[in-house]
Amino acid sequence: EVQLVESGGGFVQPGRSLRLSCAASGFIFDDYAIHWVRQGPGKGLEWVSGISWNSGSARYADSVRGRFTISRDNAKNSLYLQMNNLRAEDTALYYCVKDLYRGETGTFHMWGQGTVVTVSS
Amino acid sequence: QSALTQPASVSGSPGQSITIPCTGTSSDIGGYNYVSWYQQHPGKTPQLIISDVTHRPSGVSNRFSGSKSGNTASLTISELQAEDEADYYCSSYTASTALVFGGGTKLTVL
Numbered sequence: 669e670v671q672l673v674e675s676g677g678g679f680v681q682p683g684r685s686l687r688l689s690c691a692a693s694g695f696i697f698d699d700y701a702i703h704w705v706r707q708g709p710g711k712g713l714e715w716v717s718g719i720s721w722n723s724g725s726a727r728y729a730d731s732v733r734g735r736f737t738i739s740r741d742n743a744k745n746s747l748y749l750q751m752n753n754l755r756a757e758d759t760a761l762y763y764c765v766k767d768l769y770r771g772e773t774g775t776f777h778m779w780g781q782g783t784v785v786t787v788s789s
Numbered sequence: 790q791s792a793l794t795q796p797a798s799v800s801g802s803p804g805q806s807i808t809i810p811c812t813g814t815s816s817d818i819g820g821y822n823y824v825s826w827y828q829q830h831p832g833k834t835p836q837l838i839i840s841d842v843t844h845r846p847s848g849v850s851n852r853f854s855g856s857k858s859g860n861t862a863s864l865t866i867s868e869l870q871a872e873d874e875a876d877y878y879c880s881s882y883t884a885s886t887a888l889v890f891g892g893g894t895k896l897t898v899l
Contacts, residue, residue, distance in 0.1 A: 703888075712876075712890065712892050713835065713878050713880075713890045713893070714890065715890060729887050773823040773882050774883075775825050775880075778837075779834045779835055779836075
């Protein structure tokens with residue numbers, strides 16, 4: 669059974685940093701691209717960032733580029749999102765999502781349950 | 790990057806068919822076949838119901854179907870059931886450095 673378990677969310681003040689983690693199991697982790705997708709309170713889905721199977725390619729939404737960094741450790745079956753200079757508009761439920769392919773096609777196949785990030789003073 | 794355009798809401802009666810359009814540009818929907826659809830019930834995690842424009846993952850009802858014409862993709866749900874009431878999102882690969890979702894469509898089963 670495919671499992672994606674996010675952690676690291678919490679309450680943080682604007683301008684501070686947070687690091688999200690995603691532990692994957694039940695599939696060959698290094699065969700697939702992985703993404704972070706977020707959903708603000710009462711809002712729609714927003715793609716945040718994605719990374720290819722071998723970390724050869726990483727993509728970011730304009731809203732987070734330069735502040736967020738995605739990375740993965742295939743030896744640990746883990747995905748990370750380093751979030752710096754957080755803003756109130758980054759408040760959301762952050763999902764770890766497995767792509768259907770090795771590249772970041774944006775085919776969001778399997779979803780974790782998410783971790784909540786709240787940015788407020 | 791701009792989100793794909795979906796109607797905010799659609800509705801239909803049980804047994805009817807409805808179609809949800811998703812409009813993009815030649816740099817996303819029109820240029821690639823990595824168009825997907827997701828169903829999200831309130832308080833639940835989104836579920837992939839259509840990939841690669843028309844492909845239905847294992848376990849997804851055959852009442853769901855996808856298509857594409859030019860820069861517009863569509864999700865059709867036939868024989869509407871009460872359990873289909875949910876939010877539906879489209880997504881597409883893009884030529885830019887980003888990936889993109891539609892704004893979401895709330896389906897109400899009357």
